[in-house]
Amino acid sequence: MGSTFSTSNNVVVCLDRLVFNPGETVTGAVLLNILEEMGKFKDLEVEAYGEEETYWEYERSRTVSNSDGSSRTETETIRCSGKDTVFKVKRTLHRWDPAAKVQPGRYVFPFSFTLPATAEPTEHHAWRQRSIYDRPNGFGAHMRWVVTAEANRDCKDLKAATELTVLGPTQLSPAWLSQPAPAVKEEVPVKKMCCCCSFGDRGSMTMSLKADKAAYMGGEVIAAEIEISNDTDEHFKDVEVALVCSGWAKSSHERTCQVGYIVKAPLEGLKPRTKREGFTMMSARLPLPADLRHTRQLHLFGFSYKLVLKAVAGKTSTDPVVEFPLHIQPRPPGNSLAAPAGDQAAFIRPTEAPAWWQPTAVAAEMPLDGGKPSACAVGEPAMGFPADPAAALAK
Numbered sequence: 001m002g003s004t005f006s007t008s009n010n011v012v013v014c015l016d017r018l019v020f021n022p023g024e025t026v027t028g029a030v031l032l033n034i035l036e037e038m039g040k041f042k043d044l045e046v047e048a049y050g051e052e053e054t055y056w057e058y059e060r061s062r063t064v065s066n067s068d069g070s071s072r073t074e075t076e077t078i079r080c081s082g083k084d085t086v087f088k089v090k091r092t093l094h095r096w097d098p099a100a101k102v103q104p105g106r107y108v109f110p111f112s113f114t115l116p117a118t119a120e121p122t123e124h125h126a127w128r129q130r131s132i133y134d135r136p137n138g139f140g141a142h143m144r145w146v147v148t149a150e151a152n153r154d155c156k157d158l159k160a161a162t163e164l165t166v167l168g169p170t171q172l173s174p175a176w177l178s179q180p181a182p183a184v185k186e187e188v189p190v191k192k193m194c195c196c197c198s199f200g201d202r203g204s205m206t207m208s209l210k211a212d213k214a215a216y217m218g219g220e221v222i223a224a225e226i227e228i229s230n231d232t233d234e235h236f237k238d239v240e241v242a243l244v245c246s247g248w249a250k251s252s253h254e255r256t257c258q259v260g261y262i263v264k265a266p267l268e269g270l271k272p273r274t275k276r277e278g279f280t281m282m283s284a285r286l287p288l289p290a291d292l293r294h295t296r297q298l299h300l301f302g303f304s305y306k307l308v309l310k311a312v313a314g315k316t317s318t319d320p321v322v323e324f325p326l327h328i329q330p331r332p333p334g335n336s337l338a339a340p341a342g343d344q345a346a347f348i349r350p351t352e353a354p355a356w357w358q359p360t361a362v363a364a365e366m367p368l369d370g371g372k373p374s375a376c377a378v379g380e381p382a383m384g385f386p387a388d389p390a391a392a393l394a395k
Contacts, residue, residue: 009034011044011149013162021167022119025112030093030149032107032158040154041096046111048147050087050119050166052300054249056080056139056256082251084299086120087145089113098154119145120298121168121330125247139258141249141301168294168330179214179327182307188320190232190313203232205320209241209309215327218292222326224284226309230270238312239267241284243326249301262305263287270311294330303328 015028030046057079064074093109096102123143145166151158185208208227216222224241242264248257263286293303308323 009036009038009158011151011158011160013046013147013149013160015147015162015164018163019165019167020115022115023117025114026147026164027110027112028147029111030109030160032102032109032151034102034104034107036104037101038153039101040098041100041102042098042152042154043095044093044109044149044151045090046093046109046147046149047088047090048113048145049085049089050116050143050145052082052084052086052120052298053142053144054080054082054140054251054300056249058256078254080251080254080256082249082300086299087116115145115166119166120296121294122163122165123293123296125293125301139249139256141247143298181210181212182214182324182326183210184208184322184324185227186322188322189318190234190320191318202234202317205230205232205236205311207309207311207320207322209307209322209324211307211324211326215329216288217329217331218288218294219290219331220288222286222288222307224265224286224307224309226267226284228270228311230311232317234313234317236270236311236313239270239310240312241265241267241286241307241309243286243288244306244308244323245303246306247301247303251300262289262292288328290331292328294328 010033012031012033013028014031015026020026026048030044032044057077059075060078061073061075063071065071091111093111120143122145123141125141145164146161147164148159148161150160185206187204187206189204190202206227206229208225210225212223212225222243226239226241228239230236243262244259245262246257246259248255250256265284265286267284295304296302297304305326305328306323307326308321310319310321313319
């Protein structure tokens with residue numbers, strides 16, 4: 001984003017706040033800091049965009065023949081990535097006379113734009129943190145919203161960027177509100193197993209699984225009701241119910257998937273010909289993590305959930321499984337929505353700024369969602385940079 005107190009010529013993107021809901025208006029300003037007279041300025045542009053990005057890598061082995069007739073195994077690392085821009089607006093905040101010199105001072109150019117009502121929430125899923133421009137190794141899936149500013153010159157341009165956070169929807173969609181508590185009841189066959197295939201019928205197991213709700217938020221508890229009839233000669237050493245997350249990502253030419261257990265509840269095993277009809281296993285309660293990411297399906301990545309009931313047999317039999325999808329919704333936003341973005345707010349309201357700071361130029365507000373900019377009132381700088389900004393601020 002850059003520093004508002006700078007020892008070099010730069011631009012800074014300042015926002016009223018950093019957290020927004022879909023459909024809200026984002027307001028802020030671009031600060032142009034000039035320490036010494038500069039020329040060759042052309043224009044100042046601001047751009048806002050929402051972008052999905054995925055990247056991952058994996059290793060692939062292949063057998064290569066040597067000149068002497070022998071062979072060797074080579075391993076190569078395959079890197080995949082994808083990008084999809086879902087929202088983009090760009091406007092010119094100010095144009096300079098190419099022959100003019102920009103005098104030292106701090107120039108303020110306010111702007112605003114409106115987020116789409118369907119804006120997807122911010123998402124960062126990665127093995128390690130990354131900045132806007134860096135690309136680390138590993139796996140990542142991102143939905144980011146960024147505001148950039150660029151002062152274009154005939155020589156070196158001045159650039160800045162800052163990310164904002166878009167929250168998820170505060171209410172569950174009507175389609176999920178009308179869903180009854182999910183349930184499934186199936187008769188699952190149990191097969192004998194050998195090293196490479198399944199064969200022979202060892203009977204069947206009737207499995208019933210029911211959740212208390214169709215949708216949950218992070219921090220809640222899934223209460224599951226289970227009924228099982230073991231009509232086989234197999235002893236099942238464990239029965240477990242679990243919430244499983246499936247995450248997928250794709251690039252321009254490949255797709256990958258990650259499956260992981262979120263929470264698992266182990267239950268008692270089942271002896272042959274054991275019935276648990278009408279019996280609710282009270283231990284089948286699954287507490288969800290408070291920071292559990294919600295169900296979503298974007299263009300390049302997504303996350304989905306399902307509740308799974310599985311009976312674990314020995315190595316010589318298949319494991320009967322029943323499952324159904326569950327919806328995880330975002331938690332409603334807290335007070336963070338109204339919080340200012342640190343000390344940035346003071347720098348887009350000249351009347352609230354420290355007494356020593358006077359903007360040398362104030363640009364009329366430029367809505368990014370349409371309209372034409374009015375002329376910028378550019379005057380002589382009232383004051384340059386203080387020798388010691390921190391000391392001046394303390395006064």
